[in-house]
Amino acid sequence: MAPKTFVEMKRNLQNGDWEQLRINAHSLKPQADFMGIKSLKEELIKIEDAVRLNKLEEIEQLFNNFLTISTNSENILKEMLGKI
Numbered sequence: 001m002a003p004k005t006f007v008e009m010k011r012n013l014q015n016g017d018w019e020q021l022r023i024n025a026h027s028l029k030p031q032a033d034f035m036g037i038k039s040l041k042e043e044l045i046k047i048e049d050a051v052r053l054n055k056l057e058e059i060e061q062l063f064n065n066f067l068t069i070s071t072n073s074e075n076i077l078k079e080m081l082g083k084i
Contacts (some may be wrong), residue, residue: 002028006067013063021059022051025066035077040069 005024012021015024023048025047048057 002031006070009063013060016053018056018059020049025051029036035073037069037073040066040073043069 005028009021009024012018012024025044029041029044032038032044043062047059047062047066050056050062
């Protein structure tokens, strides 16, 4: 996906820049959709919703879930491409 955006989102999280975190999460949804990673898109939506609803205590866990899904998806894709 977009590693630069991941780094930016981590910085947003550390700095408490919730609105920019929401914007970055929103910007990644089309990529997750294009790649067919429904669970990743759902996690991005949860991040957006948590920011919008001011559920700040949930955001770090949601971000970690997002990173895990992204990493796992990337590994699966690399494995599949290696078989081609």
